[in-house]
Amino acid sequence: MKVITYRNYGPPEVLKLEEWEIPTPKKDEIRIKNYNTAVNSGDWRIRKADPKLAKLYFGIFKPKKPVLGLSISGVVEAVGENVTKFKIGDKVFGSAGMQMGAYAEYVCIKESSVITILPKEISFPEGAALPFGSLTALDFLQKCNLQKNQTMIIYGASSSVGTATIQLAKHFGIVVTAVCSKGNFQLVKSLGADFVMDYETFFSESHNKKYDVVFECVGKSSITSNLLHLSEGGVLVLVGASFKEMFQAAWISLTKHINIKFGPIAETLENLNFLTELTKKGIFKVVIDRSFRLETMVEAHRYVEAGHKKGNVVIEITK
Numbered sequence: 001m002k003v004i005t006y007r008n009y010g011p012p013e014v015l016k017l018e019e020w021e022i023p024t025p026k027k028d029e030i031r032i033k034n035y036n037t038a039v040n041s042g043d044w045r046i047r048k049a050d051p052k053l054a055k056l057y058f059g060i061f062k063p064k065k066p067v068l069g070l071s072i073s074g075v076v077e078a079v080g081e082n083v084t085k086f087k088i089g090d091k092v093f094g095s096a097g098m099q100m101g102a103y104a105e106y107v108c109i110k111e112s113s114v115i116t117i118l119p120k121e122i123s124f125p126e127g128a129a130l131p132f133g134s135l136t137a138l139d140f141l142q143k144c145n146l147q148k149n150q151t152m153i154i155y156g157a158s159s160s161v162g163t164a165t166i167q168l169a170k171h172f173g174i175v176v177t178a179v180c181s182k183g184n185f186q187l188v189k190s191l192g193a194d195f196v197m198d199y200e201t202f203f204s205e206s207h208n209k210k211y212d213v214v215f216e217c218v219g220k221s222s223i224t225s226n227l228l229h230l231s232e233g234g235v236l237v238l239v240g241a242s243f244k245e246m247f248q249a250a251w252i253s254l255t256k257h258i259n260i261k262f263g264p265i266a267e268t269l270e271n272l273n274f275l276t277e278l279t280k281k282g283i284f285k286v287v288i289d290r291s292f293r294l295e296t297m298v299e300a301h302r303y304v305e306a307g308h309k310k311g312n313v314v315i316e317i318t319k
C-alpha cells in the first residue's frame with residue numbers, strides 16, 4: 001500500500017511516498033480502505049516539531065510514529081474476530097486521534113475509536129474534512145455554557161475551526177460576528193455570520209463593542225486585545241494558544257477570575273455522531289477548500305502551512 005512517511009522533522013520535503021505491506025487488523029480492530037484523509041493545521045506543526053517541546057511527545061531525536069494524519073474516510077475491508085460494531089463493506093469516517101497513520105491507503109484502528117458510519121448525506125471527502133475543525137469547535141463551544149441570544153466574536157472565522165464554529169454557534173442561537181479577511185466575507189456570511197469584520201482593520205478601528213464569548217480560532221491576536229472585547233462574566237476561548245499563552249491564560253484566570261478556555265480538546269464519538277446528525281439534517285456542512293492527491297502531499301503541506309486555507313484541505317487516495 002502507498003503510505004506517506006516523515007522519518008525526520010523538517011520542511012514539507014521530509015514527506016516521502018513509501019510502499020508498505022497492507023496491515024492485518026488485531027482482534028478488536030477494523031481495517032479501513034482509506035479513500036480520503038485531510039491535511040490539518042496540527043499535521044504540519046507535528047512534521048516540523050513546532051513548538052520544539054512537541055518532540056517530548058512525538059519523539060526526541062526523530063518521529064516515533066512515521067505516518068501523520070488523523071482523518072479517515074473509507075470502507076471497512078477486514079474486521080478482527082472480536083469486532084461487533086462494524087462489518088465488511090461499511091462506509092465509515094472519523095479520527096485516528098494521536099494514533100495518527102491516516103496518510104495511508106489502509107488503516108487498522110480499534111472499533112471503539114472515534115469512527116462512525118458515513119451516511120449518504122456525507123461524501124468521502126467531507127468525511128475526511130469533518131473531524132478535525134468541527135470536533136474542536138464543538139468541544140470548545142460545549143465548555144462555554146452558551147445561552148440563546150448571547151453574542152460571540154469569532155476571530156479567524158475562515159479557518160477549519162472557525163467555519164465550523166460559526167455554523168454551530170448559530171445552531172445554538174448565538175449572534176455571531178465573524179472576523180476574517182475581506183475575501184472571505186461571502187463565505188462566512190453564507191455559513192450564517194450575522195456581522196463581519198475585516199481582520200486587517202479590526203485592531204486599528206475604534207471597535208469597543210463587548211461580547212459574551214470571544215472565540216479566538218487561529219492564535220493570531222493577543223490575549224490583551226481579546227480581553228478588551230470580553231463582557232464582564234464572559235468566556236474567552238483560545239483554540240490555538242501557544243504554551244506561553246496557556247501559562248498567561250492560566251495566570252489571568254487565577255488572578256483576575258476571568259473564564260478562559262484553552263488546551264487540547266477531547267475528540268469523542270458522541271460529538272462525531274452529533275455533527276453527523278446535524279449534517280444529515282442540512283444544519284451543518286463542512287467547508288472544503290481544495291484537494292490534493294496523496295502523491296502530492298508535499299504540495300498540500302506547503303499550502304496548509306501557508307495559513308490561508310478556507311476551511312479544510314482534503315487528500316484523495318486511489319480508490
Ligand SMILES: NC(=O)c1ccc[n+]([C@@H]2O[C@H](COP(=O)([O-])OP(=O)(O)OC[C@H]3O[C@@H](n4cnc5c(N)ncnc54)[C@H](OP(=O)(O)O)[C@@H]3O)[C@@H](O)[C@H]2O)c1
Nearest residue numbers: 041156158159160161181199220240263264265307308309
Ligand atoms: N486546542 C486544540 O485541541 C486544537 C485543535 C485543533 C486546532 N487547534 C489550533 O487551532 C488553530 C486553528 O486551526 P485551523 O486548522 O482551524 O486553522 P487554519 O484553517 O489553518 O487557518 C487558516 C485561516 O486562518 C486565517 N487567518 C490567517 N491569519 C489571520 C489573522 N491574522 N486573523 C484572522 N484570520 C487569519 C486565514 O484567512 P486568510 O487567508 O484570509 O488570511 C485562513 O482562512 C491552530 O493553531 C491549531 O493548532 C487547536
